[in-house]
Amino acid sequence: MSRRVAVASRRVQGLSGAARMIIEHARRIAVQDWEVHVFSEKLDAKALLEAGAKPHKVPAWPWGSWLKRRAFAAAAARMTKGFDLVHGHGDLLEQDVLSLHNCVHAAHAHIFNSPLPASDAVGRMHALQLTERRFRVLVANSNLMKDDVTRRFGVPAEAVEVIYPGYDSCRFNAGGREDFGPEMRAELGIKPGETLYGLVTSGDFEKRGLKPFLRAFAAVARKLPGARAVVVGKESRPGPYIALVNELGIADRVVFRAPIADVWRFYHALDVYVHPAKWEEFGMSVLEALACGLPVITGAKVGAAELMKDEQRRFVLADPAGEPLEQAMLDLADGALRARVGALGPASALPCAWDRGAAALLALYERLAHA
Secondary structure, three states: OOEEEEEEOOEEOOOOHHHHHHHHHHHHHOOOOEEEEEEEOEEOHHHHHHOOOEEEEOOOOOOOHHHHHHHHHHHHHHHOOOOOEEEEOOOOOOOOEEEEOOOHHHHHHHHHOOOOOOOOHHHHHHHHHHHOOOOOEEEEOOHHHHHHHHHHHOOOHHHEEEOOOOEOOOOOOOOHHHHHHHHHHHHHOOOOOOEEEEEEOOOOHHHHOHHHHHHHHHHHHHHOOOEEEEEEOOOOOOHHHHHHHHHHOOOOOEEEEOOOOOOHHHHHHOOEEEEOOOOEOOOHHHHHHHHOOOOEEEEOOEHHHHHOOHHHHHHEEOOOOHHHHHHHHHHOOOHHHHHHHHOOHHHHHHHHEHHHHHHHHHHHHHHHHOO
């Protein structure tokens, strides 16, 4: 007889890393003697059904960020009673497994150099979940995240399990460059011989370090006439970034594009991937770039940087901005160095293939179900 796990998240649709993780894990766990039921206010029912999961719509409360979250937690708690396990993704107050995708207190402190306001709804929810231990096991996206929750909220280290987010090795791989790269470079207007630097994100340009990237690229562009850049992402207030591009005099060297479903095509067009976030709990795009065989420049406070080894560590920057970032980008204008560092990427990414992450999560489910 199949066991049933209830997976709950307020949003399981779109291109976010959390939505992809829920769907990809469901695809692999639903064939392992487990029924996967997904509860959400906004969900991609078609994708979930194709993955073998059973979607359930949770009624949405229309007012107030904090009230919305409490209302979802209450409704989901009623709907998930009787399941063998309950797996929450940051939106429940009672669960067996809590997958935390953001450390909003740490991120705010690093990005804005100030404490997170006490009124922040996500921060209030996380503080309640973590300080009162509203879970049996916490799944962290990285050791960076694990270290923060154990230090900041006193969560015992033995109650935290690190399971890295995953990637689709059929789409993100070093072999795709020849298949997809030339077409996408032509679409972006990149000429043969030009060096293309890129930043890819589902959103939140401030957190991902777009301003430091643009400033460093402007310095690089003054020294390398053949340097170009592409920024892939959706931002609710793009005005300041467009203004900065114009102010730096690089409007003709930078292309902005919205995210697309087949985002891997952008990676295959790039020569160098740059992700200068001051803090990020993991960083799916860093993982995807590594899998595609790209040299990656990122910050030491990015969880996915834990995957980078040997010569790749040279491009994990303590302060991913200013002169260190500019110099790293200039160094990787060298084609031989790019090829050598990029060749290390697929092996670094391999531990994060979706099959491995799902297997680790399934083992956790089995352990808790038999406890």
